[in-house]
Amino acid sequence: MQFIDLETQQKRIKPALEKRIRTVLDHGKYIMGPEVAELEKTLAAYTNVNYGIGCASGTDALLMALMAYQVGPGDAVFTTPFTFIATAEVLQLLGATPVFVDIDPGTFNIDPVLLEKAIIDFDKNQRDKHPISDKPDSALTPKGIIAVDLFGQPADYSAINTIAKQHDLFVIEDAAQSFGAEYNGKKSCSLANIACTSFFPAKPLGGYGDGGMCFTDDDRLADVMRSIRNHGQGSDKYDNIRIGINGRLDTLQAAILLTKFDIFPDEIQLRNEVSNRYSSMLKDMNALATPIIKKNCRSVWAQYSLIAQTTEQRDIFQKALKDNNIPTAIYYPKPLHLQTAFHTLGYQKGDFPISEQCAEAIFSLPMHPYLSESTQWEISSILKHVKL
Numbered sequence: 001m002q003f004i005d006l007e008t009q010q011k012r013i014k015p016a017l018e019k020r021i022r023t024v025l026d027h028g029k030y031i032m033g034p035e036v037a038e039l040e041k042t043l044a045a046y047t048n049v050n051y052g053i054g055c056a057s058g059t060d061a062l063l064m065a066l067m068a069y070q071v072g073p074g075d076a077v078f079t080t081p082f083t084f085i086a087t088a089e090v091l092q093l094l095g096a097t098p099v100f101v102d103i104d105p106g107t108f109n110i111d112p113v114l115l116e117k118a119i120i121d122f123d124k125n126q127r128d129k130h131p132i133s134d135k136p137d138s139a140l141t142p143k144g145i146i147a148v149d150l151f152g153q154p155a156d157y158s159a160i161n162t163i164a165k166q167h168d169l170f171v172i173e174d175a176a177q178s179f180g181a182e183y184n185g186k187k188s189c190s191l192a193n194i195a196c197t198s199f200f201p202a203k204p205l206g207g208y209g210d211g212g213m214c215f216t217d218d219d220r221l222a223d224v225m226r227s228i229r230n231h232g233q234g235s236d237k238y239d240n241i242r243i244g245i246n247g248r249l250d251t252l253q254a255a256i257l258l259t260k261f262d263i264f265p266d267e268i269q270l271r272n273e274v275s276n277r278y279s280s281m282l283k284d285m286n287a288l289a290t291p292i293i294k295k296n297c298r299s300v301w302a303q304y305s306l307i308a309q310t311t312e313q314r315d316i317f318q319k320a321l322k323d324n325n326i327p328t329a330i331y332y333p334k335p336l337h338l339q340t341a342f343h344t345l346g347y348q349k350g351d352f353p354i355s356e357q358c359a360e361a362i363f364s365l366p367m368h369p370y371l372s373e374s375t376q377w378e379i380s381s382i383l384k385h386v387k388l
Protein backbone atom coordinates (compact mmCIF):
# COMPACT_ATOMS: atom_id res chain seq x y z
CA MET A 1 0.00 0.00 0.00
CA GLN A 2 1.16 3.53 -0.72
CA PHE A 3 0.98 6.51 1.60
CA ILE A 4 -0.08 8.65 -1.38
CA ASP A 5 -1.28 6.81 -4.48
CA LEU A 6 -0.45 8.80 -7.61
CA GLU A 7 -0.83 5.83 -9.98
CA THR A 8 -4.62 5.61 -9.82
CA GLN A 9 -4.86 9.31 -10.58
CA GLN A 10 -2.50 8.94 -13.53
CA LYS A 11 -4.58 6.10 -15.01
CA ARG A 12 -7.63 8.36 -14.82
CA ILE A 13 -6.06 11.18 -16.87
CA LYS A 14 -3.45 9.40 -18.97
CA PRO A 15 -4.71 10.22 -22.49
CA ALA A 16 -5.23 13.92 -21.63
CA LEU A 17 -1.84 14.03 -19.93
CA GLU A 18 -0.07 12.55 -22.93
CA LYS A 19 -1.83 14.96 -25.26
CA ARG A 20 -0.80 17.98 -23.17
CA ILE A 21 2.82 16.79 -22.93
CA ARG A 22 2.89 16.10 -26.68
CA THR A 23 1.71 19.67 -27.35
CA VAL A 24 4.66 21.05 -25.38
CA LEU A 25 7.10 18.75 -27.20
CA ASP A 26 5.63 19.98 -30.48
CA HIS A 27 5.86 23.72 -29.79
CA GLY A 28 9.15 23.38 -27.91
CA LYS A 29 8.75 26.46 -25.69
CA TYR A 30 10.11 24.70 -22.60
CA ILE A 31 10.76 27.91 -20.64
CA MET A 32 7.83 30.29 -20.06
CA GLY A 33 5.75 28.60 -22.75
CA PRO A 34 2.03 29.30 -23.19
CA GLU A 35 1.00 26.64 -20.64
CA VAL A 36 2.62 28.68 -17.85
CA ALA A 37 0.45 31.71 -18.58
CA GLU A 38 -2.61 29.48 -19.02
CA LEU A 39 -2.03 27.83 -15.64
CA GLU A 40 -1.50 31.22 -13.96
CA LYS A 41 -4.77 32.51 -15.40
CA THR A 42 -6.69 29.34 -14.58
CA LEU A 43 -5.55 29.12 -10.96
CA ALA A 44 -5.93 32.86 -10.34
CA ALA A 45 -9.54 32.60 -11.57
CA TYR A 46 -10.15 29.52 -9.40
CA THR A 47 -8.85 31.23 -6.26
CA ASN A 48 -10.49 34.55 -7.21
CA VAL A 49 -7.19 36.44 -7.04
CA ASN A 50 -5.99 38.97 -9.63
CA TYR A 51 -2.58 37.43 -10.33
CA GLY A 52 -0.91 34.03 -10.22
CA ILE A 53 2.87 33.94 -10.73
CA GLY A 54 4.15 30.45 -11.47
CA CYS A 55 7.53 29.55 -10.02
CA ALA A 56 9.94 26.67 -9.54
CA SER A 57 8.80 25.47 -6.08
CA GLY A 58 6.82 26.39 -2.99
CA THR A 59 10.09 27.41 -1.39
CA ASP A 60 10.84 29.83 -4.25
CA ALA A 61 7.30 31.18 -3.96
CA LEU A 62 7.97 32.07 -0.30
CA LEU A 63 11.38 33.51 -1.18
CA MET A 64 9.93 35.66 -3.97
CA ALA A 65 7.14 36.94 -1.70
CA LEU A 66 9.65 37.97 1.00
CA MET A 67 11.99 39.53 -1.57
CA ALA A 68 9.05 41.52 -2.95
CA TYR A 69 8.66 43.00 0.56
CA GLN A 70 12.44 43.57 0.66
CA VAL A 71 12.80 41.48 3.79
CA GLY A 72 16.41 41.29 4.93
CA PRO A 73 18.82 41.62 7.85
CA GLY A 74 17.29 43.34 10.88
CA ASP A 75 13.75 42.29 9.99
CA ALA A 76 11.66 40.01 12.20
CA VAL A 77 8.86 37.86 10.74
CA PHE A 78 6.42 35.99 12.97
CA THR A 79 5.65 32.41 12.05
CA THR A 80 4.89 28.95 13.41
CA PRO A 81 7.49 26.42 14.53
CA PHE A 82 5.16 23.53 13.60
CA THR A 83 5.67 23.47 9.84
CA PHE A 84 7.99 22.27 7.10
CA ILE A 85 11.49 23.79 7.27
CA ALA A 86 10.98 25.88 4.11
CA THR A 87 8.59 28.32 5.84
CA ALA A 88 11.35 29.71 8.08
CA GLU A 89 14.37 28.65 6.01
CA VAL A 90 13.69 31.41 3.46
CA LEU A 91 13.76 34.00 6.26
CA GLN A 92 17.20 32.89 7.39
CA LEU A 93 18.36 32.76 3.79
CA LEU A 94 17.53 36.46 3.41
CA GLY A 95 19.25 37.30 6.70
CA ALA A 96 15.94 38.02 8.45
CA THR A 97 14.95 36.55 11.83
CA PRO A 98 12.05 34.15 12.27
CA VAL A 99 10.14 34.81 15.50
CA PHE A 100 8.19 31.70 16.37
CA VAL A 101 4.71 31.71 17.90
CA ASP A 102 3.04 28.56 19.24
CA ILE A 103 0.04 26.88 17.62
CA ASP A 104 -3.59 26.10 18.36
CA PRO A 105 -3.60 22.43 19.47
CA GLY A 106 -6.84 21.70 17.58
CA THR A 107 -5.90 22.98 14.12
CA PHE A 108 -2.07 22.95 14.42
CA ASN A 109 -2.08 26.47 12.93
CA ILE A 110 -0.56 29.61 14.46
CA ASP A 111 -2.57 30.80 17.49
CA PRO A 112 -3.77 34.40 16.86
CA VAL A 113 -3.95 35.16 20.61
CA LEU A 114 -0.32 34.16 21.11
CA LEU A 115 0.60 35.98 17.89
CA GLU A 116 -0.81 39.26 19.14
CA LYS A 117 0.88 38.80 22.50
CA ALA A 118 4.24 38.16 20.82
CA ILE A 119 3.89 41.27 18.64
CA ILE A 120 2.96 43.46 21.62
CA ASP A 121 5.84 42.09 23.71
CA PHE A 122 8.08 42.91 20.78
CA ASP A 123 6.74 46.44 20.42
CA LYS A 124 7.22 47.11 24.13
CA ASN A 125 10.72 45.79 23.82
CA GLN A 126 9.82 43.14 26.37
CA ARG A 127 11.62 40.49 24.45
CA ASP A 128 12.41 38.58 27.59
CA LYS A 129 8.68 37.77 27.73
CA HIS A 130 8.73 36.08 24.39
CA PRO A 131 11.25 33.36 23.72
CA ILE A 132 13.57 34.89 21.19
CA SER A 133 17.29 34.80 20.73
CA ASP A 134 19.62 34.63 23.74
CA LYS A 135 21.12 37.84 22.47
CA PRO A 136 18.13 40.08 21.85
CA ASP A 137 18.95 42.41 19.01
CA SER A 138 17.35 45.74 19.70
CA ALA A 139 17.65 46.66 16.02
CA LEU A 140 15.17 43.97 15.00
CA THR A 141 12.09 45.47 13.29
CA PRO A 142 8.86 43.46 12.96
CA LYS A 143 7.91 43.34 9.26
CA GLY A 144 5.36 40.62 8.72
CA ILE A 145 3.69 37.32 9.44
CA ILE A 146 3.85 34.00 7.60
CA ALA A 147 0.83 31.90 8.55
CA VAL A 148 0.76 28.26 7.42
CA ASP A 149 -2.36 26.31 6.42
CA LEU A 150 -1.17 23.06 7.94
CA PHE A 151 -2.37 19.72 6.59
CA GLY A 152 -4.74 21.58 4.23
CA GLN A 153 -6.78 23.69 6.69
CA PRO A 154 -6.44 27.49 6.46
CA ALA A 155 -5.19 29.39 9.50
CA ASP A 156 -7.48 31.97 11.15
CA TYR A 157 -6.98 34.84 8.70
CA SER A 158 -9.70 37.20 9.91
CA ALA A 159 -7.90 37.37 13.28
CA ILE A 160 -4.41 37.34 11.74
CA ASN A 161 -5.17 40.06 9.16
CA THR A 162 -6.75 42.29 11.84
CA ILE A 163 -3.67 41.99 14.04
CA ALA A 164 -1.41 42.63 11.04
CA LYS A 165 -3.29 45.80 10.12
CA GLN A 166 -3.07 47.15 13.67
CA HIS A 167 0.69 46.63 13.72
CA ASP A 168 1.44 47.51 10.11
CA LEU A 169 2.70 44.06 9.14
CA PHE A 170 2.31 42.15 5.89
CA VAL A 171 0.74 38.69 5.87
CA ILE A 172 1.95 35.83 3.69
CA GLU A 173 -0.20 32.71 3.44
CA ASP A 174 1.96 29.58 3.19
CA ALA A 175 -0.63 27.60 1.26
CA ALA A 176 1.76 24.85 0.17
CA GLN A 177 -0.58 22.24 1.68
CA SER A 178 -3.92 23.99 1.21
CA PHE A 179 -4.51 24.82 -2.45
CA GLY A 180 -8.26 24.35 -2.99
CA ALA A 181 -9.19 24.74 0.70
CA GLU A 182 -11.74 27.31 1.89
CA TYR A 183 -12.06 29.81 4.73
CA ASN A 184 -15.31 31.78 5.23
CA GLY A 185 -16.31 30.78 1.70
CA LYS A 186 -13.08 32.19 0.22
CA LYS A 187 -10.47 30.02 -1.44
CA SER A 188 -7.06 29.40 0.07
CA CYS A 189 -4.46 31.54 -1.74
CA SER A 190 -6.79 34.55 -1.51
CA LEU A 191 -6.55 35.01 2.25
CA ALA A 192 -3.52 37.28 2.74
CA ASN A 193 -1.42 39.94 0.95
CA ILE A 194 0.50 37.23 -0.90
CA ALA A 195 -0.12 33.49 -0.88
CA CYS A 196 2.42 30.85 -1.83
CA THR A 197 1.58 27.33 -2.89
CA SER A 198 3.58 24.27 -3.92
CA PHE A 199 3.05 21.71 -6.68
CA PHE A 200 5.46 19.16 -5.18
CA PRO A 201 4.05 15.77 -6.29
CA ALA A 202 2.67 14.85 -2.85
CA LYS A 203 0.73 18.12 -2.34
CA PRO A 204 -3.03 18.20 -3.02
CA LEU A 205 -2.42 19.66 -6.51
CA GLY A 206 0.94 18.14 -7.40
CA GLY A 207 2.92 17.96 -10.63
CA TYR A 208 5.53 15.45 -11.75
CA GLY A 209 8.40 17.45 -10.32
CA ASP A 210 8.86 20.72 -8.46
CA GLY A 211 6.68 23.75 -8.96
CA GLY A 212 4.90 26.52 -7.11
CA MET A 213 2.88 29.70 -7.47
CA CYS A 214 2.51 33.10 -5.78
CA PHE A 215 -0.90 34.77 -5.68
CA THR A 216 -1.73 38.41 -5.02
CA ASP A 217 -4.31 41.08 -5.82
CA ASP A 218 -1.64 43.80 -5.69
CA ASP A 219 -0.48 45.07 -9.12
CA ARG A 220 2.88 46.28 -7.89
CA LEU A 221 3.77 43.16 -5.88
CA ALA A 222 2.77 40.98 -8.84
CA ASP A 223 5.10 42.94 -11.16
CA VAL A 224 7.95 42.76 -8.68
CA MET A 225 7.54 39.00 -8.15
CA ARG A 226 7.43 38.40 -11.91
CA SER A 227 10.69 40.31 -12.21
CA ILE A 228 12.33 38.52 -9.25
CA ARG A 229 11.34 35.13 -10.70
CA ASN A 230 13.39 35.93 -13.80
CA HIS A 231 16.70 37.35 -12.54
CA GLY A 232 15.25 40.74 -11.69
CA GLN A 233 14.27 41.35 -15.30
CA GLY A 234 13.18 44.85 -16.34
CA SER A 235 11.78 45.87 -19.71
CA ASP A 236 13.64 43.13 -21.58
CA LYS A 237 15.78 40.05 -21.05
CA TYR A 238 19.07 41.95 -20.67
CA ASP A 239 17.69 44.79 -18.58
CA ASN A 240 18.08 43.79 -14.92
CA ILE A 241 16.58 46.21 -12.46
CA ARG A 242 16.98 44.23 -9.22
CA ILE A 243 18.61 41.08 -7.89
CA GLY A 244 16.35 38.13 -8.52
CA ILE A 245 16.53 34.36 -8.89
CA ASN A 246 15.97 31.70 -11.53
CA GLY A 247 12.58 30.77 -10.14
CA ARG A 248 10.60 29.90 -13.27
CA LEU A 249 8.01 27.13 -13.53
CA ASP A 250 8.75 24.61 -16.30
CA THR A 251 6.30 24.60 -19.20
CA LEU A 252 6.03 20.80 -18.97
CA GLN A 253 5.00 21.02 -15.30
CA ALA A 254 2.41 23.68 -16.15
CA ALA A 255 0.99 21.37 -18.85
CA ILE A 256 0.79 18.47 -16.39
CA LEU A 257 -0.81 20.66 -13.73
CA LEU A 258 -3.44 21.94 -16.19
CA THR A 259 -4.46 18.34 -16.86
CA LYS A 260 -4.53 17.47 -13.18
CA PHE A 261 -6.52 20.60 -12.40
CA ASP A 262 -9.41 19.33 -14.55
CA ILE A 263 -10.16 16.62 -11.98
CA PHE A 264 -9.00 18.59 -8.93
CA PRO A 265 -12.42 19.84 -7.72
CA ASP A 266 -13.67 16.24 -7.86
CA GLU A 267 -10.57 15.09 -5.97
CA ILE A 268 -11.22 17.63 -3.21
CA GLN A 269 -14.66 16.10 -2.80
CA LEU A 270 -13.14 12.60 -2.67
CA ARG A 271 -10.51 13.72 -0.14
CA ASN A 272 -13.28 15.01 2.11
CA GLU A 273 -15.19 11.74 1.79
CA VAL A 274 -12.06 9.78 2.73
CA SER A 275 -11.35 11.97 5.75
CA ASN A 276 -14.98 11.84 6.91
CA ARG A 277 -14.87 8.05 6.74
CA TYR A 278 -11.66 7.92 8.78
CA SER A 279 -13.12 10.24 11.40
CA SER A 280 -16.34 8.28 11.78
CA MET A 281 -14.49 4.94 11.90
CA LEU A 282 -12.11 6.23 14.59
CA LYS A 283 -14.44 8.43 16.61
CA ASP A 284 -14.90 5.98 19.48
CA MET A 285 -11.20 5.49 20.07
CA ASN A 286 -10.24 7.34 23.24
CA ALA A 287 -6.54 6.73 22.65
CA LEU A 288 -6.50 8.76 19.42
CA ALA A 289 -7.70 12.30 18.71
CA THR A 290 -9.03 12.80 15.18
CA PRO A 291 -8.49 16.10 13.28
CA ILE A 292 -10.59 19.16 14.08
CA ILE A 293 -11.82 21.24 11.14
CA LYS A 294 -13.31 24.63 12.05
CA LYS A 295 -16.90 25.26 10.94
CA ASN A 296 -15.84 28.09 8.63
CA CYS A 297 -13.16 25.97 6.91
CA ARG A 298 -13.01 23.27 4.28
CA SER A 299 -9.75 21.32 4.28
CA VAL A 300 -8.10 19.66 1.29
CA TRP A 301 -6.53 17.05 3.58
CA ALA A 302 -2.90 17.20 2.55
CA GLN A 303 -2.52 14.93 5.60
CA TYR A 304 -4.89 13.07 7.88
CA SER A 305 -3.13 13.36 11.23
CA LEU A 306 -3.97 11.73 14.56
CA ILE A 307 -2.72 12.59 18.03
CA ALA A 308 -1.91 9.72 20.39
CA GLN A 309 -1.85 10.14 24.16
CA THR A 310 1.89 9.52 24.50
CA THR A 311 4.92 9.03 22.27
CA GLU A 312 5.08 5.36 23.33
CA GLN A 313 1.46 4.80 22.26
CA ARG A 314 2.07 6.62 18.97
CA ASP A 315 5.00 4.29 18.28
CA ILE A 316 2.86 1.23 19.08
CA PHE A 317 0.12 2.36 16.68
CA GLN A 318 2.65 3.03 13.92
CA LYS A 319 4.31 -0.35 14.43
CA ALA A 320 0.98 -2.20 14.30
CA LEU A 321 0.21 -0.58 10.95
CA LYS A 322 3.74 -1.17 9.66
CA ASP A 323 3.48 -4.88 10.57
CA ASN A 324 0.48 -4.97 8.22
CA ASN A 325 2.35 -3.12 5.45
CA ILE A 326 0.45 0.10 6.03
CA PRO A 327 2.71 3.15 5.80
CA THR A 328 2.42 6.10 8.18
CA ALA A 329 4.43 9.30 8.55
CA ILE A 330 5.22 11.89 11.21
CA TYR A 331 4.68 15.55 10.30
CA TYR A 332 6.65 16.98 12.05
CA PRO A 333 8.90 15.07 14.43
CA LYS A 334 10.93 18.15 15.41
CA PRO A 335 9.51 21.68 15.67
CA LEU A 336 11.64 24.26 13.88
CA HIS A 337 12.82 26.05 17.04
CA LEU A 338 14.60 22.82 18.02
CA GLN A 339 16.22 22.26 14.62
CA THR A 340 20.01 22.49 14.48
CA ALA A 341 19.65 24.80 11.46
CA PHE A 342 18.05 27.42 13.74
CA HIS A 343 20.27 26.94 16.79
CA THR A 344 21.70 30.45 16.43
CA LEU A 345 18.26 31.84 17.32
CA GLY A 346 18.78 30.56 20.86
CA TYR A 347 15.46 28.81 21.40
CA GLN A 348 15.18 25.99 23.91
CA LYS A 349 13.04 22.97 24.59
CA GLY A 350 9.95 24.18 26.43
CA ASP A 351 9.68 27.46 24.51
CA PHE A 352 6.68 26.28 22.44
CA PRO A 353 5.07 23.50 24.46
CA ILE A 354 2.06 22.87 22.21
CA SER A 355 4.18 22.38 19.11
CA GLU A 356 6.49 20.13 21.11
CA GLN A 357 3.62 18.04 22.47
CA CYS A 358 2.15 17.63 18.98
CA ALA A 359 5.52 16.60 17.55
CA GLU A 360 5.81 13.94 20.22
CA ALA A 361 2.40 12.34 19.65
CA ILE A 362 1.32 13.00 16.05
CA PHE A 363 1.26 10.61 13.10
CA SER A 364 -0.49 10.60 9.73
CA LEU A 365 -2.42 7.85 7.96
CA PRO A 366 -2.38 7.13 4.21
CA MET A 367 -4.40 9.90 2.55
CA HIS A 368 -5.32 10.42 -1.10
CA PRO A 369 -8.55 10.76 -3.11
CA TYR A 370 -8.60 7.12 -4.20
CA LEU A 371 -8.33 5.40 -0.82
CA SER A 372 -11.06 2.75 -0.69
CA GLU A 373 -13.52 2.30 2.13
CA SER A 374 -12.39 -1.32 2.59
CA THR A 375 -8.77 -0.23 3.03
CA GLN A 376 -9.89 2.35 5.55
CA TRP A 377 -11.83 -0.34 7.45
CA GLU A 378 -8.67 -2.43 7.52
CA ILE A 379 -6.60 0.49 8.87
CA SER A 380 -9.13 1.45 11.52
CA SER A 381 -9.58 -2.17 12.59
CA ILE A 382 -5.82 -2.56 13.10
CA LEU A 383 -5.75 0.64 15.16
CA LYS A 384 -8.72 -0.50 17.26
CA HIS A 385 -7.14 -3.86 18.03
CA VAL A 386 -3.86 -2.39 19.25
CA LYS A 387 -3.09 -3.39 22.86
CA LEU A 388 -1.67 -0.39 24.66
Ligand SMILES: *Cc1c(COP(=O)(O)O)cnc(C)c1O
Binds near residue numbers: 058060210
Ligand atom coordinates in the same frame (compact mmCIF):
# COMPACT_ATOMS: atom_id res chain seq x y z
C1 LIG B 1 5.94 21.62 0.89
C2 LIG B 1 5.96 22.85 1.69
C3 LIG B 1 6.74 23.96 1.36
C4 LIG B 1 7.76 23.95 0.26
O1 LIG B 1 7.30 23.59 -0.99
P1 LIG B 1 8.32 22.98 -2.07
O2 LIG B 1 7.54 23.01 -3.34
O3 LIG B 1 8.67 21.61 -1.63
O4 LIG B 1 9.50 23.87 -2.13
C5 LIG B 1 6.62 25.11 2.13
N1 LIG B 1 5.80 25.16 3.19
C6 LIG B 1 5.04 24.11 3.55
C7 LIG B 1 4.13 24.24 4.73
C8 LIG B 1 5.11 22.90 2.85
O5 LIG B 1 4.38 21.86 3.22
